[in-house]
Amino acid sequence: MAGNLLILGGTSEAMALARALADRSEIHAEMSLAGRTGHPVLPPMKHRIGGFGGVEGLVAYLERENVSAVIDATHPFAAQMTRNAALACDRLGVPRLIFTRPAWTPSEEDRWISVPDTEAAVDALGEVPKKVFLTVGRLSLPAFRRAPQHHYLMRSIDAPDQADCPPHTELILARGPFDVEAERALMVAHDIEVIVTKNSGGHATDAKLSAARALHRPVIMIDRPTVPVSRVVHDLVGVMAFIEAHRFKP
Ligand SMILES: NC(=O)c1ccc[n+]([C@@H]2O[C@H](COP(=O)([O-])OP(=O)(O)OC[C@H]3O[C@@H](n4cnc5c(N)ncnc54)[C@H](OP(=O)(O)O)[C@@H]3O)[C@@H](O)[C@H]2O)c1
Incomplete structure (x- = not known):
């Protein structure tokens, strides 16, 4: 599949993915950051900063930038962005993957x-x-x-x-x-x-x-907010398998 990869960032998972893609020039990817923090840690890859303008703005962006897959590596509490990504990707038939860390679970000694x-x-x-x-x-x-x-x-x-x-x-x-x-x-x-x-x-x-x-x-x-059902992976191996499966070539 030809096209570009959009990574929705803002987490350490997104940063790890950016590092993994740093020497993969055959993969055309851009990371998007919300720009919430005053001194964001910038990824070592092409990136943009700022909202898309809701679902409609994101749809327009995906079309304009010829995005053929989206990796949602936003924070588990960034539910609005995840919902927008789900709606925009569903509308255009763009595959989407959530890359997130597992939730914490209590042990017996926890209160x-x-x-x-x-x-x-x-x-x-x-x-x-x-x-x-x-x-x-x-x-x-x-x-x-x-x-x-x-x-x-x-x-x-x-x-x-x-x-x-x-x-x-x-x-x-x-x-x-x-x-x-x-x-x-x-x-x-x-x-x-x-x-x-x-x-x-x-x-x-x-x-x-x-x-x-x-x-x-x-x-x-x-607790984490409820977000639309999606394929979810918790490690880089799973993300790289998704990327390879979609063959992001120019
Ligand atoms: N919420 C948290 O607890 C938390 C903690 C650590 C890091 N973060 C990171 O901080 C960012 C904002 O979190 P939030 O809770 O404010 O998100 P949110 O409530 O889900 O998103 C609100 C709006 O911010 C814009 N936005 C969010 N993430 C974006 C991204 N990666 N690229 C471009 N625009 C983005 C979108 O604006 P438009 O509608 O205009 O597109 C979105 O509708 C996320 O990237 C997230 O990963 C959040």
């Missing part, structure tokens, strides 16, 4: 409270004031403003707007990977009683879960 979304996570904190470690991404922070009784230790890559922060919020700006001992020390130093996080999966940010387990702290775990 997880699974919730369907951020609003439910706020509810699960309860009325009694608590010291909360938040790693939900800065765009989810405003939801916690309606629970101002808690003290929040919020960690994100970029600083949230001050207006989005609940009244008692301390910020830590950091990008993973994090290690278990440092996570444990952080939780002890801040007297953390409960952790709120999204089930992103992957190893770069799972140290907090090990630390919470060791400290017997509960974790309010926001």
Whole structure:
């Protein structure tokens, strides 16, 4: 099949794929980034930054750029992009593959409270004031403003707007990977009683879960959003097999 490959990026999986394709000049591929973070780590391949303009914009892009397959390597919580990609690809008959990391699963020693979304996570904190470690991404922070009784230790890559922060919020700006001992020390130093996080999966940010387990702290775990059914792979071997199967030659 002749045509170009579009990789929807924004994750470490997408970056690993970019590295794997770096010396494969016969594969004509472009990566797309949303441009959310202030200092994005750019992939070592052709790339573009910014939204497409919804489903219609993406359809127009796929046609204009002669895209013959799409690899959706966006974050598991980037559900809008995944839905748009599904609709656009279905409309044009373009094959699509989701390349993502497996979700985290609790072990017997974990004390997880699974919730369907951020609003439910706020509810699960309860009325009694608590010291909360938040790693939900800065765009989810405003939801916690309606629970101002808690003290929040919020960690994100970029600083949230001050207006989005609940009244008692301390910020830590950091990008993973994090290690278990440092996570444990952080939780002890801040007297953390409960952790709120999204089930992103992957190893770069799972140290907090090990630390919470060791400290017997509960974790309010926001489940992944539901996205349209698709072929899903969790490793580079599966992605490369998909690419080879579609023979991206000029
Ligand atoms: N959500 C998270 O927790 C999270 C965490 C880490 C990294 N990320 C990464 O950050 C990016 C944005 O995440 P999000 O949660 O804001 O996504 P989202 O809610 O699913 O997407 C919102 C809109 O952002 C644009 N967009 C998203 N990903 C894009 C991409 N790779 N290329 C071009 N446009 C893109 C699209 O705009 P148009 O409709 O205009 O096309 C999309 O409709 C994604 O690439 C994702 O992988 C997200």
